[in-house]
Amino acid sequence: MAVMQELKKIGLNYITVDLGVVTLPEDITKEQKNQLKQALHSSGLELIEDKKDILVEQIKTAVIESIHYSDTQLKVPFSAYLSNKLNLNYTYLSNMFTESEGITIAHFIITHKIERVKELIQYDELTFSEIAYKMHYSSIAHLSNQFKKMTGITLSFYKTHGQRREINIENL
Structure with a gap:
């Protein structure tokens, strides 16, 4: 707007x-x-003109839309999804993203998935198993391990002691 x-x-x-x-x-x-x-x-926004920067922003947008704004499960791996969406080789996308952002696409995806998990926990409408399924984790154990690795706390601890997220999704 x-x-x-x-x-x-x-x-x-x-x-x-x-x-x-x-x-x-x-x-x-x-x-x-x-x-x-x-x-x-x-307005706190910027115009991006460099083709490399535009592509990095397209990758970020695709990840954010898929994780935060879509309830549809991907039927292909995220690498194939990004390659198809942007019509470029995933290795090229990955190398460019890492060079530009200093982290891998996989790490960017995991960071956003964990933020979405935090949000779903705060809504308190789904069980951990339902959240794991919704976020495409193979099991609750996989989600639990990744959550602990990324946040340093367990899912249960976050549920009982967690605080509202105050980070804008685009700034992750």
Whole structure:
């Protein structure tokens, strides 16, 4: 919504505005681009122009959408999902992501899965087994081990003593 508002203020028409991507009907002038950069910056956002950075953001967006905003289980490994979605070789995606972010895609995925698990625990609507299944863990033991490894505490301890997440998903 913030991006759409900034585009309207500048007088730029757009075709679509999705998470991390804006499609414009035509090229914009250098002056319009600078206005957009400044407007986005004042809203706490940034314009990404480097193709490598754009691809890294597309990887992040795909992971976040899949883990946080979709209840559909992937029928293929995450590597195949990303390769198909971005139409690029996974090894290339992985190497570029690691070079840019300093962590692997797998670590990024695990970090987001654990944050989603925390959220589901806080909702207190699902059992640990249901959460493990929903988050595509092979077993509750696998989820428990990964949760403890990432957070330093057990699922049960988090459930009884956990605090509300105060980290924005995009900043993980």
